Amino acid sequence: MPFLIGLILSALVGVLLPTIYPVLSSVDFGTVAFVFGVTIRNSSVVAFFFGFIVTAAVLAVYYWDRRRTAQAQTMYADYLQDTNQKRRNFLRRLDHEIKNPLTGLRAALVNLQEARENEERARAVTNAGRALERLTRLLTDLRKLSDLEERTIERFPVDVPDLLEDVVTAVKILPVCKGREISVLIPKVPSPFPTIIGDRDLLVLAVYNLVENALKFTSVEDSIEVRALEDGRAIAIEVADSGTGIPAEDVSKIFEELYRGSNARSTEGSGLGLALVHRIVTLHRGGVGVRSSQAEPRGTVFTMRLPRN
């Protein structure tokens, strides 16, 4: 009986004291338990030791928990700092992406107002149109990204070979694709190729962006390959090209919104294409990665890994 009361009391003290009187948490709880233990009739050494051990255990848990909370807080602070940094980067890049076409548009309007020759005026209109197109593309992609934040995606079986064929057909309409060869490789065994559960339209968009990206950074002599592989658990869709490759310092950042690598400054595009790919693949509980080499054998391979059905 005293053993039990000693145990309960010391446990209670161990749990309650730090909560109610945090100041007292430095007091030796073992002593407190002992005091409670001896005031009870027929107290025994066993009761004291047991109470002491329980209190020590409670205290250990308490301090461990406090440390864990502190760790979580540090991690959260880091996360906030990281998010803020990302936001600042994003705004800085957005500012830049808007500024350029706006400057072009302004100059074109001035030319339109001042030019006397029809030819010059026509050129100003073309340039204004180009600047507008760039702004529109940026806005459309921003909208896609924000839309995907709130939209729930469809989950239906998606036929991978069919999807890749569809993407290549759509890409071939692009002017940049003229005279280019894009090969599609799909294993014949097992047949039929396993499906992915997901939103077909979004997956088309993701692969399309990767192929469009590959077209942008390669020349007519380079080859582009779109392929699907599977290893029993996941399906990998790869878009590979033999282009100049991505500089090593850019590789880790290219999926960030509006990030432009050092060799991507002058290329057309919203700067959001790869961020969209990343977002779509994440929505499908998959991952996307890239390996690239600027030395021979040079080239870039983007891999989307998606859970198979």
Added chain:
Amino acid sequence: MPHNRPTILLADDDPTIADSLAPFLERAGFHVLVVSDGVGALEKAQAHRPELIILDVLMPRMDGRETLRRLRKANLWTPTILLTQVGAASERALALEEGADDYLNKPFDPHELLARIRAVLRRARPGERSLSAAWLLTAHDLTLDRRARRVTLSGKTLELTPKAYAVLEHLMTHPDEAVTRERLLDVVWGWEYPAGTRTVDTRMAELRRALNDDPAEPRFIETIPGEGYRFIAPVHGEG
């Protein structure tokens, strides 16, 4: 000044938009009245009875949505196009739910607006509620309940994916009209989508299977080669 051109009431609080669109529409053969807020739009709509109203969604004093609600409440069924700000699907759904005949996302090409105006005017039945504002659409034994988002064929409920539903809803509210694949992609996604024609065709195949519609001898959806699709059954709207 007497004129026999159709009148369009344009409500947009941004003067650069109104100032550029009005002359453009005038050149296209319309008489244009410009107002800069919802209250003005409501007054002018009642006083001048225009053939069509274009409402911007975000406006001071009274926004485009509220204006549209009040117009419909006053039993004014003037065909209306909403200029929406956000491409989000919810915004588009809301635009149609409040009785807009069509919507257009900003930024848009003025030619696109003109095409929509002409299409809406062609569909309009003066003084009558348009199909876009109807809650229940019926064509033969097919019904589409927009409040419950339920589609039934001969009394049996059809299982449709949200995208297939959106496509069917658009086709049924635009009967006898050639709808391009690009427009259908926009209906489903609200943004420009790489023109994978197969993406729409897959959706259409799904819809036809559900509707038990034979593409060779369609009762509902007809393929227009090289152009798009057309809903051929007569549609009746209620409520």
